[in-house]
Amino acid sequence: MKTHLLLLASLLLSHASFAAPPNVVLVMADDQGWGDTGYNGHPDLKTPNLDTLAKSGVRLNRFYTAHFNCSPTRASVMTGRHPDRMGTFNPGAPIRAEELTVAKVLQSAGYATGHFGKWHLNGKNGDKNTTDMPGRAILASDPLSPGKMGFDEWVSADNFFDLDPVLGRNGVPEKFHGDSSDVTTDEALKFIKKQAAAGKPFLSVVWFGSPHVPHIALPADKAPYSKLSEEEQNYYGEITAVDRSVGRLRAALRELKVADNTIFWYNSDNGGHEGAKSTGYLRGEKGTLWEGGVRVPAVVEWPARITQPFISETPCSTLDIYPTVLAATGAVAQNQIQPLDGISLLPLFDRQTETRSKAxxxxxxxxxxxxxxxxxxxxxxxxxxxxxxxxxxxxxxxxxxxxxxxxxxxxxxxxxxxxxxxxxxxxxxxxxxxxxxxxxxxxxxxxxxxxxxxxxx
Missing domain, CATH: 3.30.1120.10 (Arylsulfatase, C-terminal domain)
Structure with a gap:
């Protein structure tokens, strides 16, 4: 009798966890190619945390970015619409202010929303920011800042950033110290811990500035690659820092006891451009529509729903992130701008289909x-x-x-x-x-x- 009661209690607890709206953590690397992971067979690079993630969730083996460059792909993640629809044709091109973002929708549904790291949707590019400090801080006055596009809190850069960056904390420039991925993760974790303590569902968008050029890694991150060229040491060192950050994020979610009902989605923003090993020996590279330019590593972990890890060969896209998150959270987009170019991947996560309904x-x-x-x-x-x-x-x-x-x-x-x-x-x-x-x-x-x-x- 006691065994049956314990089983019933376990089932009820599991159902209650599943019924609660999931938290969402969207993590994206900058210029990480299809081949730039250990689990995809890179001969030199070590990514133990990404390898563990790939064994724990659904490994999307045929995952594509909506575009071969950063700003357009970021616009697709935010909206579920192809970036061409909003004129975000190339790096540094702005998102259209009228677009409905995943942050706006979840914010209206009661989620706390935070953006940390590279934004690059505000129409600024590189050092052409409006601060008088070195760095890439986005100011509160920017009409396309994360704060204007649905984020309650943000510590953000207008483009890639490396060691000791200057970022905009809710629009106020602030100097940080350390590796850019560590800095981004530190700020994301402050936000996540605060929301978990308050029992509030959250959307945390964590967009690293690495491994985009210039490649400047910490000495400790370069050390595992000491027998390789200096260029390779810095490149692989930056990915090592990204990998460490992924491990820290996942560990914190477990310490906070919110991991089971958190959607943790990892991918890159476009294909690699650091040689054949970076693209996994696919044709083309960043800046092209060949497989090497748009096929990237991607893994989704959500223990409450994706209960058994698996590898999927079904083609998926950054266009699918917005509709999937809305379907998963139950958040309703008021006055949804049509058409959407992506689809919800929940049937794929539930193992109900292995085919895609839309090209x-x-x-x-x-x-x-x-x-x-x-x-x-x-x-x-x-x-x-x-x-x-x-x-x-x-x-x-x-x-x-x-x-x-x-x-x-x-x-x-x-x-x-x-x-x-x-x-x-x-x-x-x-x-x-x-x-x-x-x-x-x-x-x-x-x-x-x-x-x-x-x-x-």
């Missing part, structure tokens, strides 16, 4: 509406106008010109080496039509059709 679009939008575009409709990836992409305009001497349309089966050919377009004309025609229809919808968004007050409706 993943990519577009290096040009001023004339041209540019390299791609569509991933598993397992096929279509490229249109690829020669316009970075590094593709000049072919090697004697090489044939790049075709206007290319098709790859990336499940069998992840390095995109064997073009199947000639063998699959019907598939090419269908996917091209889908991609063109999506591009037309993006142009409508850019014209303001997503915003009734701007469209005169």
């Amino acid at each position: 993943i679009p990519f577009w290096a939008h040009g001023r004339d509406g041209g540019g390299h575009a791609a569509l991933l409709e598993w397992p096929y990836k279509l490229h249109t106008n690829p020669a316009s992409g970075r590094g593709n305009k000049k072919n090697k001497k004697g090489a044939a010109p790049m075709a206007a349309t290319l098709l790859y089966d990336v499940s069998k050919d992840p390095k995109e080496t064997t073009d199947l377009a000639a063998q699959e004309p019907e598939r090419v025609a269908k996917m091209t039509a889908e991609l063109n229809a999506w591009k037309a919808s993006v142009e409508k968004s850019l014209a303001g059709a997503d915003y009734p007050q701007k469209a005169g409706k």
Whole structure:
């Protein structure tokens, strides 16, 4: 009898934990490539905390960023919409003020919201900030600061940052000391501990400034790589600091006894650009729509719901973070701006599906509406106008010109080496039509059709 009562109490406790709205911690590295983890087989880099995370949750083996650069991808995480829809075409481009962010939605649902680290959605780039101090602090007067986009608290930079940074604490410049990832984690943990003590659900966005160039690692973080070049020591040292920070965040959630019902989502903002090992030997790199530019490491941990670890080959995107978080928390977006380009991944987390209901679009939008575009409709990836992409305009001497349309089966050919377009004309025609229809919808968004007050409706 006592055993049955204990089992019933355990089930009720588990149900109560699951029924409570989950906390959300969104962690993102800056320029970490697909190959830049131990669990993906990097020959030199050591990432014990990321490796443990990958064994503890759902490892999204086919995770893509919405864009091959930082600001656009960050806009997709915030909104669930492709960055082209809001004109966030390239690094340093601002998010559109009218956009509905995950922070705004969760804030209205009673969540405490905090942003820590790199923001890069306020239209500032590099050292062109408005402080008189060295660093990249965002000021309270900035119309696109994290505070204006739904965050209660923020300690944020307008771009990447390294050792001893100057960041904006709720808009006031403040000097910090130490590695940038440690600084970011310190501030995120202060926020998380405060909310856990108050029993309030929280959204904590933790966006590291590493391993973006310039690479400047602490001596202790470089030490494991002492036999490698100085450049590699600094690069791997920065990722080591990111890895340590991931371990600290996960450990704190467990110490605070909130880990079980916290969604912990880790990914990078675009592909790597530190050589073949960084991209995992995929084609292309940061700044391109080839796999090396948009496929990145990603893991989601949520013990209350993802009860058994598994590896998923289902294609997923940073576009999916917003709809997944809203579905998981039950937060309702008032006056949701349409269309959304992402989908909720809860059915995937629950092992109810291994397929994706919507293709993943990519577009290096040009001023004339041209540019390299791609569509991933598993397992096929279509490229249109690829020669316009970075590094593709000049072919090697004697090489044939790049075709206007290319098709790859990336499940069998992840390095995109064997073009199947000639063998699959019907598939090419269908996917091209889908991609063109999506591009037309993006142009409508850019014209303001997503915003009734701007469209005169």
